[in-house]
Amino acid sequence: MNKMVIIILDDVWNRLCLEKLGDPLSVEGYKLILTTRSNEECLKMGCQKLLKVKTLNADDAWELFRKGLGFETQLSPDIEIVAKSMAERCEGLPLGLITLAGSMRGVTDIREWRNALNEFPKDMESDVFKVLKYSYDRLRDxxxxxxxxxxxxxxxxxxxxxxxxxxxxxxxxxxxxxxxxxxxxxxxxxxxxxxxxxxxxxxxxxxxxxxxxxDLLREMALQITTDKPRYLVRAGIGPQVLEEQDWVSNLDRVSFYHSEIKRIPEGMAPNCPTLSTLILCNCYLTMIPGPFFQYMNNLQVLDLSDNSELMDLPSCISNLESLRALSLRGCEQLKSVPPLGKLKNLRVLDVSYTGIKEVPQGMENLVKLKVLGMGGIHLEELPKEILPKLSHLQYLNLPLCMNAPAEDLTSLEQLEEFAGRFCDLHNFHKFMSSQHKYEKVWCYDIFVGQGNSLHLDTFVLKQRRVIVGDCTIEAATSIFLPRGIDILKIWKCHGLSSCFVENFLSRTTSSRGLTCRIANCDEIEWIVNVPSDRDTTTDPHCISFHSLEVTDLQNLVGLCKGKIASHTFSGLTKFEIRYCSRMKKLFPQAMLQDLKNLEVLYVLGCSEMEEIIGREEGEGSSQSSSTSTIADFPKLKELKLIDLLELKSICEGKLMCDSLEYMKFARCPKLKRLPFYTPTTNERPFPSLRQIEVDDENWWERLEWEQSHVKTLFQPFRSLEEIEDDCWE
Structure with a gap:
């Protein structure tokens, strides 16, 4: 059977060698379509048929322009006349119409429309750049x-x-x-x-x-920057050698962002006294000539980041006294930085993921510094005199191998983003006590524990995360977490019989609730344990979960004990539990009313688990009790039950979950009945279901059903799969 294959090459600017594509036109049934703004390139490529894309006719142009104005822009009959005149001057050019309409969106004063029309160039001649430039000029900011x-x-x-x-x-x-x-x-x-x-x-x-x-707006921007401001842009371009004649004296900004610079000529020293920004990031640089920055006295931003082979910096960097920002991030081979003591105007210094092992000389003089990135470097301590002198710091990222100096950090009252590690809970407490003085919600990524225990994690800012690992936590210890916490990980901690409410407390969690992961804490019996003499229903320090994952808690017997606040689990959307070998019952009946938002439930390798939804204390297995109970998970989408060798029941009564999309069952030999239930009045039961994976055909066929017709509904979605333990997502 012959097949037609069409290859489309979009936005072609230069002649392409089709042989490098495998010469597709020599193969029968292959067609090539290319789009370009250059008729000359079509001729060079030997195109057999040329089709010019026509501009929009007047009606279509007006429809596109009107759509670009948005429904919030109401046009009176008088304004509509002016608006149509402006649309006509775009000569049917779609990008011009969209951009011009965007600049007029929300304008309802006819005088402003008339003024805009008066300022609009009359000699468009199908020149889209003039339309775009007009929209740029209208910014007036x-x-x-x-x-x-x-x-x-x-x-x-x-x-x-x-x-x-x-x-x-x-x-x-x-x-x-x-x-x-x-x-x-x-x-x-x-x-x-x-x-x-x-x-x-x-x-x-x-x-x-x-x-x-x-790309057309970028081209227009580059046209504007041939004068004032003056840009030199060679971003994203292949192998090149820097040419000194390109570096004219009135340059304002230069960018070789993500370009391959093969070589900077020895002795090159561009005379650019007005240059304020130089971006040479990710340029495969291996060396920079000594005098290169000598005549860039106005340089304010220097970005040399992600040049992983760059080993040395010119000493003249030390004299760039106007510099506001210096980024060396990702220069992995860079072992040292020239003295920085003269750069007293510096606001941003990023030496993250470089090879430096010592603090740059003169860093204590950078008193205006607001951003300091030191993540991923092998620096074990900061000299004590440095941080107290950097009192304007708003962002600080310290390396994982360093024990963050809690006492020095307390002096940084303007700190808004912080990443660092405290070697123990005492130092963490000291830092947190200073932060609780301020009524602010800040971003942080904090590790508590020994650095060699936390090698699997890397810092991620713009979030609020605390990881506590390999610590001993005494039973009476209360750990106040930072404000607005998003993520809490507790790993290999000793001395905990429960995590909440007595130990980990938070003044506020994030608005969506806490994502919590607890693993390898062998003494934990309960995730939430409320003492009998305490009522947490109105406790502001009570955690509210968004997602909960527990793994390898060998002594865990239950999720919660005592009188817990309803909001503790009411926002829970995802729950995963793995290898908790003592747990027999997952959810007590009393919890069901708080699980209405649960979307994902995974249970794996809990060798003693007998019930997913437990019976009430004292409830037998009588037929009347089992049929009278209806458990409703209205938002449950995914259910996985794997390696639950003692599991006998998902739910003794009926289970309603009409939002189900995916289910997986493997090695649950004692599970004999599926309780899924849908009311007879439901015309479209399980409308989102797409797949059910099982590992044993005989097990599936022997199952009993709460409603026999549900098996018929499920049958088309069932597939037989060999399900491994490590399939956990």
Whole structure:
């Protein structure tokens, strides 16, 4: 059977050698389509048929323009006449129409519309750049214009992480605020406006918020920056040698972001007295000539990050007294940094993941420093005089091998983001006591324990996480966690018979609740244990769970004991339990009303587990009691029961869970009955179900069912799989 294969090459700028693609046109049935803005490239490629993409007709152009204005922009008949005149001047160019409409979104005053039309160039001649430039000019905010132009320093079509970009805005002094949080809020406000005005596109990069600049808008930005401000941009370009003649004296910003620089000529020293920003990150640099920075006296931002083979820095860096930001992050072979004592204007210093083992000389003089990144370096201690002198620090990331100096940290009253390790709970307590003085919710990634015990984890900022590992915790010890905590991990801790309520306390968790992981704590009997003389229903320090994962708690007998607050588990969406060999009953009946938001339930390798939903104390196994009880998990989507050799019952009564999407059953030989139930009035039972995996066909066929027709409903989704222990996700 002959197949037609079509290869599409989008946005071609230069002639391509088809032989490098395997010469697809020599194969019968293969077709090649390319898009380009250059008719000449079509001719060079030998295209057999040329199709010019026509501009939009008047009706389609108006429809696109009107859509770009948004439904919130109400147009009176008079305004509509002016708006149609503006749309007509875009000559049917889609990007021009979208961008121009974005710049007029929300404008309802006819005088402003008439003024915009009056300012609009009359000689478009299908020149999209003039339309785009007009939208840029309408910003009328120099900071927003500068932030927009700054995005052109990145490679074409690059997804730019918002936090990274705003971090650069902060380095440049483009955004203002009395705190780091205020600066980020200002940065997000600017990016939101640029997205709303269609000058940037909102996107994401592996789930993280990002923006992207359309290649035509980037090209327009580069045209603007040929004059004032003056940019030299060679970002994302292949192997190249720096040429001194490109470095004209009136340059403002230079970017070789993610370019391969084969060589910087020996003795090269560009005369760039106005240059304020130089980005040479991820450029495969191995050396920088000694005099390279000699005539860059106005340099304020120097980014040399991610040059993993760079071993030395020119000593003239020590004389860049205007420098506000110096990033050497990821220069793994860099063993030392020139003296920094003269750089008293420095606000940002990042030496994370470099090879340095000593504090840079003169660092105690950097009294304006706000951001200090030292994560991932082999530095075991800081000289005592340094941190107290850096009183303006807002962001501090210390290496995992260092015991964070709790006493020195207490002097950093402006600290908003912190990552570091405390060797024991005493030092952690000392630091936390100082932070509880301030009514602020900050970002942190804190490890408590010995560094060699925590090698599996790396620091991640922009979250609120505490990891406690390999510590001895006395029964009467109360550990106050930081405000707004998102994630708590407790690992290989000794002396705990329960985690909550007596030991781990929090003034507030995050708004969505706590993600908690507890593993290898052999003495824990209960996750939440409320003493008989205590009522936690109104306790502000009581934890509220969002996700709970427990692993290898060999003495665990139950999740909770005593009178717990209903909100403790009411927000729980995911629960995983593995290898807890003493536990016989997972959920007591009294807990069911608090599990309405549970979406994912995994139970693995609990060798003594007999019931998922336990019977009431004293309840027998009579038919009347089993049929009268209905357990409802309205949001449950995933259920996995694996290696539960003693499991006899999921639920003695009926189990309603109409949101189920996926189930997996393996090696549960004593489970004889599935209690799934759907009311007869339900016309579409289990509408989201897509797969049921089982490891034993005979086991499935012998099962008893609460409702026989449910087996018929499930049958099309069942598949026989060999399910391993390590399939746990």
């Amino acid at each position: 120099t900071t927003m214009q500068e932030c927009f132009l700054y995005c052109a320093l990145y490679p074409e079509d690059r997804k730019i992480l918002r936090d990274e970009l705003i971090g650069r805005f902060i380095m440049e002094g483009l955004v203002k605020g009395s705190s780091r949080e205020d600066e980020f809020n200002h940065g997000h406000t600017i990016l939101n406006k640029l997205v709303k005005l269609c000058l940037l596109e909102a996107t994401d990069d592996w789930g993280a918020d990002a923006v992207r600049m359309h």
